[in-house]
Amino acid sequence: MGELGYPTTKEEMEQRFSKIHLNPLYNTQVAENDGVIVGMIGMTLGFHYEKNGNYVRIVALVVGSEYRRQGIGAALILAAEEWAKERGANRLVLNSGNRNERNEAHNFYTNRGFEGKATGFYKQLS
Template identity: 55%
Template sequence: MEIRVATAKDVSALAELMKHLGYPTTTEEMTLRFSHIESHPDYHTLVALYNDKIVGMTGLTKSFFYELDGMYVRIAAMVVDPDYQKLGIGKELIKVAEKWANNIGANVLALNSGDRPERSNAHKFYKNMGFEDKSTGFKTFYSTIVKR
């Protein structure tokens, strides 16, 4: 297994992995998304390879606290292909994410995960990795904001 920084050559694999998160994504859509992500210095994308095949990824963002001094890294996306789960790939992705967060001076690694039944195994994994269940998330869509 190998963990490395994602490149533009990986967008097809990233698009496939997004489907496992429940977000159908074409290679064309991921190409545009990744071009924005890759060019932003506060984003960091890692891919996991198993037998030279990309089977997992995590997308990280650096942010600053309003309520505390310092910064944190948020895992914006985390997925391992179901055919390759239970092989330690997710654990390695988290370890490398923690290393990156530490190297840039962040003192917290955080994530959000949907409150849906199909995410229950992911929630167990995160708790086993030391993450605490701390918050409830909310969102609205642009079209809703514009109508207000």
Template identity: 50%
Template sequence: MKVREFQTEDTPQLVHLMSQLGYPTSLEKLESRMANIHSQPGYHTLVAVLNNKVVGMAGLCHNLFYEYDSCYVRIVAFIVDIDHRRKGIGEKLIHEAEKWAIKLGATHIMLNSGNREERKAAHKFYLNMGYTNKSTGFSKSLEDKHSLKSTKRP
């Protein structure tokens, strides 16, 4: 198993992983999404490959702190194929993400993980990797606001 940078031809194999992560999508949508993501300089995607098959992915984003004079990396997407968990793949992906963060001079690396029952094993994994449960995240959809904006006239 090796971890390497994402390549465009990996996208079809990521469709299945995104579904396992809880975000089903089509190949066309994911191709567009990945093109948009990789047009941004602060984003970086790693994939874990075993026997020429993508079995894991870490989507990373480099940001600046408001509260400190340094930068951080956020793991914004992280998944290991359900058939390949508990084999060290996630650990290797995390270590490679941390190496990338250190290379950029980041002082912290962080992630959010949903509070759903199926995420409990992931939470235990993150704790075992040295991450701390430090905050509670909140989310609000703005999709309805976008549709209102497009129908209003100035």
């Protein structure tokens, strides 16, 4: 998560993943190189209110900086597409921050057929 700009301790990630792992609507795939995790994609199955069909939302996608541009991210996207199709989903969706450091990621997504179509709004709850 640190590579995505979200500093996280090992303990925090273990706590988060213990909840995610138990939920059958979530799926996590990892990419390994010589037994070392070099990338991951986390996704969840969602259901539309406004139309028929399901979708899969990619909620995390990261490849270690020293392993980028080797096809790992593309392979993880393909794994997400396969998992989505197996669940009857007809769309992949994701959010990516509107920060300059995300420009490469945005190019990566558009080169794989994603379209930038929405504006996100967030409200912190106390």
